Amino acid sequence: MSSDRSVCVTKRTTLEIAHALRDHDGLCRHIHGHSYVLDVSVTGDLLDRAGDPKAGMVIDFSELKTLVQRQVVDHYDHALVLHAADRGAINTDHPLFARTRFTSWPPTCENLLLDMVARINAHMPRNARLSHVRLQETATSWAEWDASGSTTTTPHDRES
Secondary structure, rough: OOOHEEEEEEEEEEEEEEEEEOOOHHHHHEEEEEEEEEEEEEEEEOOOOOOOOOOOOOOHHHHHHHHHHHHHHHOOEEEEEEEEEHHHHHOOOOHOOOOOOEOOOOOOOHHHHHHHHHHHHHHHHHHOOEEEEEEEOOEEEEEEEEEEHHOOOOOOOOOO
16 A cells, blocks of 8 residues: 555444453453444555546445444344353343353453454455554543554454
8 A cells, every 4th residue: 555545544333232251350240231432444545446436435434334334233232242151151042142242252342352353354345454443441441453563363263
């Protein structure tokens, strides 16, 4: 990507997720929920093919919205996320727990963020790259991932 045509664009999405941090030494060990705000930033050169309806864009915001919807929101929105060790604590056949997701990692804001990054990264268009993702858990707390500082080359597992 040439730097004089490279632009970063961001799409914001909101989602509701419940979780419990099984080994936490405070109230977060109990099931509770958050109204998360997810900011996904993509960097790339502006498309410049003559007659292309996407000319002048890095990515159409509606395409980025759809990508995030399919890879993150559809999986996590209104879900309960628990560590796999808690699988026996609930009846997943009961409709109340139909959207429970089990992971091999503690479902902290940081780990949820890394899983979301992996899910989005796996479906990025060729002309753009995921550059920054921010997951805000509360009004005063969030986790951020930046491609420039990333050393993670393998995605989180996607157990559900």
